[in-house]
Amino acid sequence: MSQPTATTPAQPAGTEALAAAARSVVDAVVRAGDHCAERAAELAARLRAIADELDRCAPPLQDRLGEMREFSRSVKYNPVTGPGNPFSPPLDCTDPDDAGDGTVRGAVALGLPYQGPPGHVHGGISALLMDHMMGVANGRAGVPGMTARLTLDYHRPVPLYQELTVTARHRSSDGRKVLTTGTIGAGGETYVSAEGLFIQPRTPLRE
Ligand SMILES: CCCCCCCCCCCCCC(=O)SCCNC(=O)CCNC(=O)[C@H](O)C(C)(C)COP(=O)(O)OP(=O)(O)OC[C@H]1O[C@@H](n2cnc3c(N)ncnc32)[C@H](O)[C@@H]1OP(=O)(O)O
Structure with missing residues (x-):
């Protein structure tokens, strides 16, 4: 072979x-x-x-x-x-290109099953990508938690069939409260930006 x-x-x-x-x-x-x-x-x-x-x-x-x-x-x-x-989809996060500032990065192109507005990605799918990647960023930063609040700004419709870059970064922690941000973009343009509040569990999620 x-x-x-x-x-x-x-x-x-x-x-x-x-x-x-x-x-x-x-x-x-x-x-x-x-x-x-x-x-x-x-x-x-x-x-x-x-x-x-x-x-x-x-x-x-x-x-x-x-x-x-x-x-x-x-x-x-x-x-x-x-x-x-x-x-x-799956989003490829195998090479996180962690720039040393805690940013995790992934790439994905989404096809018709993910369509919301014609030719563009469903807003709920963008929220899914953001939530997950922010969770990964928190995990890598050693502060994994449950999403308590997720805020998204949809600046431009996200195109289907185009390679998208999805980023997330842990910004700060205050006790169990974790603040994290993320973006979805391509070619230097940001289509979606997000901010999430995550709460670290009182006891670890996994034994
Ligand atoms: C290398 C590692 C890689 C890792 C890869 C991992 C990949 C995985 C990625 C997967 C990622 C997918 C991720 C997912 O999909 S997670 C799934 C979606 N999220 C949920 O299901 C969460 C449901 N909610 C809960 O379980 C509880 O409400 C939580 C756990 C969130 C808090 O209940 P808990 O009883 O524990 O906490 P508390 O009530 O004592 O509150 C504590 C503090 O937090 C403040 N607060 C709470 N809620 C809010 C709110 N909404 N806005 C503002 N503030 C809020 C609160 O005022 C208090 O502040 P303070 O009074 O102390 O100042």
Whole structure:
């Protein structure tokens, strides 16, 4: 088998490949829309059969929820950067480009499944990206917490199918209260800026 090179990026394997395939199905369903209407029932039956097959592999829900408390699993399956979760775009935060000032940085391009206003990203999806990346910034700063308040300024509609840069930075802490900011932008333009108040739990979230 040939080794991946700079021009042939590594393909996902295992559950990540499964999630990537499921993600491409979601994308294709939205892009095909009514243009595939006459085959919709047949294709739906095939997809349901695959879902049934996966269901047969799944452990009882309580067991799976218990497993998900493990940090490595929460990273793999989270809905923003998680490569194992078909719901995640996924936002690539593997090279955080931490400029030394605590800023975390990620890149993502969003397609039609994430559309709100025509040709642009749904505002709730922008809030999801911001909330998550601010959580990552807080985790990296050693002050992980729960979101108590999230304020977003939507300066410009966020375009679909364009590589976006998502940044977040822990700004200050006051006891258990943590203040964090973030942005979504591209090409030097800021589309969204956000500020979040996070509260550190009295007892750690994970054992
Ligand atoms: C390397 C590491 C990487 C890490 C990667 C991790 C990635 C993960 C990323 C995932 C990220 C995803 C993240 C998510 O999705 S987190 C999920 C979304 N958020 C929630 O579900 C939170 C729900 N709310 C709660 O559980 C509680 O209300 C919390 C825990 C927030 C506070 O309840 P708690 O009982 O603990 O606190 P307290 O009531 O004693 O208050 C304490 C102080 O805080 C002040 N206060 C409280 N609320 C507000 C408010 N709304 N505005 C202004 N102020 C507020 C309050 O006045 C007080 O101040 P003071 O009187 O002391 O001055």
